[in-house]
Amino acid sequence: MKYLANKHKTPLLVIDHKIIRRQYLLLRKYLPRVGIYYAIKANSEPEIIKTLIKLDAGFDVASINEYKTVLDLAPKKDKKYLRNFIYDRIIVANTIKPEETLIKLANNKTLMTFDNYEELLKIKKYCPDAGLICRIKVANVGSVVELSSKFGVEPGDAPNLIEKAINMGLSVEGLSFHVGSQCLNLENYVNALDASAIIFKEMHSRGYKLKLLNIGGGFPVPYDSNVINFKPLAKKINLEINRLFPKDVEVVAEPGRFIAAESGTLFVKIIGKALRDGKTVYYIDDGVYNSLSGVIFDHIPYHFTSFKKGPSSICAVVGPTCDAFDTVSTSENLPDLKINDLLYVKNIGAYSNASATNFNGFPKAKILHINT
Numbered sequence: 001m002k003y004l005a006n007k008h009k010t011p012l013l014v015i016d017h018k019i020i021r022r023q024y025l026l027l028r029k030y031l032p033r034v035g036i037y038y039a040i041k042a043n044s045e046p047e048i049i050k051t052l053i054k055l056d057a058g059f060d061v062a063s064i065n066e067y068k069t070v071l072d073l074a075p076k077k078d079k080k081y082l083r084n085f086i087y088d089r090i091i092v093a094n095t096i097k098p099e100e101t102l103i104k105l106a107n108n109k110t111l112m113t114f115d116n117y118e119e120l121l122k123i124k125k126y127c128p129d130a131g132l133i134c135r136i137k138v139a140n141v142g143s144v145v146e147l148s149s150k151f152g153v154e155p156g157d158a159p160n161l162i163e164k165a166i167n168m169g170l171s172v173e174g175l176s177f178h179v180g181s182q183c184l185n186l187e188n189y190v191n192a193l194d195a196s197a198i199i200f201k202e203m204h205s206r207g208y209k210l211k212l213l214n215i216g217g218g219f220p221v222p223y224d225s226n227v228i229n230f231k232p233l234a235k236k237i238n239l240e241i242n243r244l245f246p247k248d249v250e251v252v253a254e255p256g257r258f259i260a261a262e263s264g265t266l267f268v269k270i271i272g273k274a275l276r277d278g279k280t281v282y283y284i285d286d287g288v289y290n291s292l293s294g295v296i297f298d299h300i301p302y303h304f305t306s307f308k309k310g311p312s313s314i315c316a317v318v319g320p321t322c323d324a325f326d327t328v329s330t331s332e333n334l335p336d337l338k339i340n341d342l343l344y345v346k347n348i349g350a351y352s353n354a355s356a357t358n359f360n361g362f363p364k365a366k367i368l369h370i371n372t
């Protein structure tokens with residue numbers, strides 16, 4: 001793919017849709033009972049959404065803008081089709097929604113999550129027809145990106161919260177959880193499924209049948225060799241789902257990283273080279289304010305590969321801005337490189353361009369979609 005970097009100039013993020021399709025189909029194959037809603041926060045490029053719409057995927061959206069992005073790309077048939085698409089294919093999966101968002105969602109029956117009473121009051125006021133999913137707090141131990149400090153009702157408090165919603169005349173479809181992103185600990189899924197099953201039973205004993213279980217995202221990507229393999233993970237999740245939940249419970253998931261990460265390869269160019277404190281520092285034309293933002297926000301230590309061979313040594317790789325914080329890595333093992341030499345980073349399709357900025361006036365990486 002080096003020719004692409006030479007042709008299109010760097011920084012260049014190449015998204016391979018063959019991989020997007022492969023990952024989606026892997027999820028469908030190894031989690032056959034689970035409907036897949038791509039969390040577009042991982043990478044909301046319209047081309048990716050179009051590819052997944054063709055595969056009949058659903059979508060997890062976090063904001064009204066993400067909702068509109070998906071809706072704009074939905075097949076244009078008729079109003080009834082669109083209403084069904086909204087209900088069947090979109091989950092508004094942010095438990096905290098501004099009132100302005102709820103007002104815009106009011107005219108359609110929309111699936112949305114909640115985890116507190118104040119949110120229920122807003123939903124009752126603006127979206128009384130919504131289908132609600134109660135998000136519970138589950139252990140995120142051993143997941144790279146921790147989410148449970150910000151979201152989810154304690155499982156022990158969930159039945160009362162759900163009952164409050166029902167008594168307010170709202171419709172609660174089911175439960176959701178998120179085990180933390182890049183989950184490296186299988187037990188997080190096992191424990192979260194156990195906790196969910198207890199709540200399903202408790203609600204049943206209170207005379208209310210929950211219909212939907214949303215197992216969130218978190219499926220890990222092999223950034224390095226320590227990452228648990230997806231197939232045994234999926235096998236265990238399947239076993240637990242089938243053991244704990246009757247066949248008529250609909251199960252869905254909201255993977256982001258697993259679908260997008262491996263599709264992305266970033267090409268960058270060396271724009272500067274200096275010796276600082278005895279170590280070679282390479283300045284590149286992308287950095288933590290651009291596609292490599294995941295180093296900060298997503299806690300992923302990306303590594304660089306050179307097209308050049310030769311004896312290597314430990315060096316630092318930093319971004320182009322006037323900020324020392326813009327340091328991508330202080331310990332890369334690279335051969336002796338010159339200005340204009342190219343480097344690439346694999347598995348960088350998720351949480352990369354999604355959080356890129358134009359800080360210091362540097363343009364965001366160009367995005368090239370291949371095998372669409």
Ligand SMILES: Cc1ncc(COP(=O)(O)O)c(C=O)c1O
Binds near residue numbers: 218
């Ligand atoms: C509510 C929700 N669903 C799904 C996802 C996607 O998670 P992942 O990329 O780990 O699959 C996230 C990530 O932050 C999330 O917050």
